[in-house]
Amino acid sequence: MNIAILGVGTVGEAVAKILLQNKKLIAARCGEEIVPVIGVVRNLNKKRDAAILLTDDIDSVIKRDDIDVFVELMGGVEEPFRVVSQILERKKAVVTANKALLAYHRYALQNLAQNTPFGFEASVAGGIPIIRALREGLSANHILSINGILNGTSNYILTSMMSKGSNFADALKKAQELGYAEADPTFDVGGFDAAHKLLILASIAYGVHGNPEDILIEGIEGITPEDIFFANDFEYVIKLLAIAKKTGEKVELRVHPALVPKDKMIAKTDGVTNAVSVVGDAVGETMFYGPGAGGPATASSVISDLIDIARDGKSPMLGYKAPFELNALELLDPSEIRTKYYFRLRVEDKVGVLAKITNLMSENNLSIDSLLQKPKDESPYATLFFTTHTSVEKDVRRTMEILQEQEFVKEKPFMMRIEE
Amino acid sequence: MNIAILGVGTVGEAVAKILLQNKKLIAARCGEEIVPVIGVVRNLNKKRDAAILLTDDIDSVIKRDDIDVFVELMGGVEEPFRVVSQILERKKAVVTANKALLAYHRYALQNLAQNTPFGFEASVAGGIPIIRALREGLSANHILSINGILNGTSNYILTSMMSKGSNFADALKKAQELGYAEADPTFDVGGFDAAHKLLILASIAYGVHGNPEDILIEGIEGITPEDIFFANDFEYVIKLLAIAKKTGEKVELRVHPALVPKDKMIAKTDGVTNAVSVVGDAVGETMFYGPGAGGPATASSVISDLIDIARDGKSPMLGYKAPFELNALELLDPSEIRTKYYFRLRVEDKVGVLAKITNLMSENNLSIDSLLQKPKDESPYATLFFTTHTSVEKDVRRTMEILQEQEFVKEKPFMMRIEE
Numbered sequence: 001m002n003i004a005i006l007g008v009g010t011v012g013e014a015v016a017k018i019l020l021q022n023k024k025l026i027a028a029r030c031g032e033e034i035v036p037v038i039g040v041v042r043n044l045n046k047k048r049d050a051a052i053l054l055t056d057d058i059d060s061v062i063k064r065d066d067i068d069v070f071v072e073l074m075g076g077v078e079e080p081f082r083v084v085s086q087i088l089e090r091k092k093a094v095v096t097a098n099k100a101l102l103a104y105h106r107y108a109l110q111n112l113a114q115n116t117p118f119g120f121e122a123s124v125a126g127g128i129p130i131i132r133a134l135r136e137g138l139s140a141n142h143i144l145s146i147n148g149i150l151n152g153t154s155n156y157i158l159t160s161m162m163s164k165g166s167n168f169a170d171a172l173k174k175a176q177e178l179g180y181a182e183a184d185p186t187f188d189v190g191g192f193d194a195a196h197k198l199l200i201l202a203s204i205a206y207g208v209h210g211n212p213e214d215i216l217i218e219g220i221e222g223i224t225p226e227d228i229f230f231a232n233d234f235e236y237v238i239k240l241l242a243i244a245k246k247t248g249e250k251v252e253l254r255v256h257p258a259l260v261p262k263d264k265m266i267a268k269t270d271g272v273t274n275a276v277s278v279v280g281d282a283v284g285e286t287m288f289y290g291p292g293a294g295g296p297a298t299a300s301s302v303i304s305d306l307i308d309i310a311r312d313g314k315s316p317m318l319g320y321k322a323p324f325e326l327n328a329l330e331l332l333d334p335s336e337i338r339t340k341y342y343f344r345l346r347v348e349d350k351v352g353v354l355a356k357i358t359n360l361m362s363e364n365n366l367s368i369d370s371l372l373q374k375p376k377d378e379s380p381y382a383t384l385f386f387t388t389h390t391s392v393e394k395d396v397r398r399t400m401e402i403l404q405e406q407e408f409v410k411e412k413p414f415m416m417r418i419e420e
Numbered sequence: 421m422n423i424a425i426l427g428v429g430t431v432g433e434a435v436a437k438i439l440l441q442n443k444k445l446i447a448a449r450c451g452e453e454i455v456p457v458i459g460v461v462r463n464l465n466k467k468r469d470a471a472i473l474l475t476d477d478i479d480s481v482i483k484r485d486d487i488d489v490f491v492e493l494m495g496g497v498e499e500p501f502r503v504v505s506q507i508l509e510r511k512k513a514v515v516t517a518n519k520a521l522l523a524y525h526r527y528a529l530q531n532l533a534q535n536t537p538f539g540f541e542a543s544v545a546g547g548i549p550i551i552r553a554l555r556e557g558l559s560a561n562h563i564l565s566i567n568g569i570l571n572g573t574s575n576y577i578l579t580s581m582m583s584k585g586s587n588f589a590d591a592l593k594k595a596q597e598l599g600y601a602e603a604d605p606t607f608d609v610g611g612f613d614a615a616h617k618l619l620i621l622a623s624i625a626y627g628v629h630g631n632p633e634d635i636l637i638e639g640i641e642g643i644t645p646e647d648i649f650f651a652n653d654f655e656y657v658i659k660l661l662a663i664a665k666k667t668g669e670k671v672e673l674r675v676h677p678a679l680v681p682k683d684k685m686i687a688k689t690d691g692v693t694n695a696v697s698v699v700g701d702a703v704g705e706t707m708f709y710g711p712g713a714g715g716p717a718t719a720s721s722v723i724s725d726l727i728d729i730a731r732d733g734k735s736p737m738l739g740y741k742a743p744f745e746l747n748a749l750e751l752l753d754p755s756e757i758r759t760k761y762y763f764r765l766r767v768e769d770k771v772g773v774l775a776k777i778t779n780l781m782s783e784n785n786l787s788i789d790s791l792l793q794k795p796k797d798e799s800p801y802a803t804l805f806f807t808t809h810t811s812v813e814k815d816v817r818r819t820m821e822i823l824q825e826q827e828f829v830k831e832k833p834f835m836m837r838i839e840e
Contacts, residue, residue, distance in 0.1 A: 129557025140446060
């Protein structure tokens with residue numbers, strides 16, 4: 001399957017690179033190779049790290065018959081709409097990550113596409129497969145509400161304000177330094193980016209029409225450390241929420257900062273991460289969490305759409321259409337597992353016992369990371385807790401057996417693994 | 421599309437009921453009505469709340485030509501395998517929620533199914549669409565690891581042990597009283613249920629073969645309040661984790677209780693809820709969270725598979741194949757939004773101001789829920805924080821305007837919504 005990438009920036013470069021790196025895996029999963037044949041850029045002189053042949057002649061590329069799928073990553077609204085419309089009129093498949101294009105033209109595009117594949121998983125919440133979750137996974141449900149943290153920039157700023165008590169201006173500056181915020185941050189911190197994404201989700205959930213201008217959008221610029229002070233005091237966090245909610249026979253769509261109780265799952269989404277909570281009448285609450293932006297994460301969603309097109313909508317039952325060298329991997333023998341370990345030991349409370357245990361562990365290749373003795377109770381025995389640095393399971397099992405044979409060990413030793 | 425339900429227990433009843441309740445919505449999403457024609461039960465005399473005609477003659481049902489899809493909810497391994505094999509040999513589609521069937525026979529079933537649709541979204545993590553997420557949403561990725569909380573019973577017990585300091589026996593008894601644990605809880609608390617589900621996920625991620633007997637399985641029965649004491653002290657929680665991890669050219673599969681750092685997202689999954697964290701080489705970490713069991717949640721996944729079969733793998737771009745009475749819902753006017761509100765006011769710090777504000781709010785239909793005054797700083801002004809009970813947006817906006825006109829208000833009032 002030949003593809004052209006229209007717009008080779010961070011995401012386009014990542015798409016080309018991952019198609020190359022994961023070529024065999026992807027071919028095994030969809031039954032054919034996906035080949036990035038040509039990329040279109042505005043400025044051919046700009047230096048880039050692209051694993052794809054480049055041109056600046058978009059009009060000739062979109063007329064090529066040997067291209068099966070066009071990946072639109074141009075940005076903007078009207079120019080990509082013009083380009084994508086021409087492609088769809090030629091019945092060629094399109095994959096896009098362009099939320100603005102969809103926020104304004106999704107129904108026109110649906111009409112143009114008819115039975116031509118049109119993928120846009122990457123347009124909302126980057127690497128989180130939320131379009132599929134809503135359109136396929138939860139398709140049995142009347143959707144009661146969607147609550148999304150859909151803008152990583154704003155969530156990063158709010159998270160630093162909450163954790164460090166910094167004010168909005170300082171948190172924004174820090175986000176800009178780290179590359180999480182644009183020089184002009186209005187689109188992100190003003191709630192517009194989240195509103196575009198919300199309209200896409202709400203269309204799938206409720207079939208709502210409407211443009212970003214039709215819905216309530218407020219940004220996070222007005223939040224001060226005093227609001228953070230109040231939120232902390234009353235067990236809230238502040239999040240920029242994108243909300244869709246069925247209210248009677250109408251739908252509420254709004255994007256604004258909100259106080260959310262600390263113990264709600266969505267409130268625990270920190271930093272640049274995105275999360276979408278969906279409540280359905282059958283399923284109850286589900287939540288989808290992950291990276292909302294970035295080249296490789298967004299490319300993951302773009303390529304998942306390409307794979308669906310190559311599969312022609314028919315996924316192989318267990319995910320593979322063809323054998324794959326990394327497929328049917330052998331199971332590791334459990335005795336070879338490497339992780340960190342925790343031990344609880346009930347021992348005689350007398351001089352020299354601790355030294356004996358630590359010697360014994362060290363003789364068996366276990367290196368102690370931390371040690372805690374439980375405050376003494378009435379019994380003549382003491383409870384000791386150890387954790388180890390990364391160790392091999394077979395060493396741990398042997399050590400457990402040896403410990404159990406020691407006369408100063410008064411109960412079968414107990415072990416748990418530590419997964420960090 | 422006519423379906424037969426083989427096994428009408430909690431899940432089967434919920435499937436029939438939701439197909440009826442959400443009939444029009446489902447028809448709009450997949451382009452045809454899904455009709456539960458017949459249900460098969462072992463005991464016709466048992467009283468049940470089933471919206472479906474019942475029989476006890478399974479062999480005649482699976483031969484019927486007018487049934488398009490068979491939903492297998494019988495439980496067990498060999499008997500459903502026999503039944504499903506016969507159905508697939510007749511090229512009839514199958515949807516199942518049976519994790520044990522798949523843990524033992526998934527590759528045999530894949531060979532039998534070939535191009536016949538075979539859905540099993542409900543077999544892992546109930547209402548969470550994790551099969552689709554792995555097989556379609558993250559298909560571009562080499563999966564580096566899967567960490568799942570796949571057994572709600574065990575997670576409920578561990579959550580109560582952590583939060584209430586209760587011992588295993590008491591927490592289990594409580595779970596049994598609430599219907600979260602079976603009379604014989606071994607399958608759940610021993611890790612076997614989670615192991616079945618892990619094998620299904622690992623097949624999709626890695627193509628691994630193997631039966632539950634081939635992997636490391638440890639339960640949570642040996643955990644004591646002393647382990648909870650240690651975990652709390654060292655900022656861990658204890659979770660029953662189902663882990664799949666690529667290690668060199670092999671795959672590690674294991675189910676066991678583990679100490680997990682408190683601040684990891686999966687550590688925040690409490691009670692009977694399930695969660696699956698998936699790390700891919702392109703996407704990074706994503707997490708999927710929701711109800712792992714229960715009739716309606718599991719039915720949500722069963723029906724999503726039925727809808728995919730009706731759609732023949734081609735989802736309509738925006739989720740609807742046909743107009744729907746609740747489709748194209750109108751947007752609610754933002755002034756009609758009802759929620760709780762938070763106000764920050766900077767006011768003159770003198771007698772009578774608070775009374776004026778509360779009167780003004782009450783005259784405008786706002787009922788105060790809580791009030792906080794920030795400890796005094798050097799300035800001559802005080803900062804007041806109010807929250808309201810559920811109010812109407814237009815009342816709030818009018819109140820904000822009136823407040824701004826008051827001479828004792830020294831800064832533009834600031835408002836945020838509270839989403840609980």
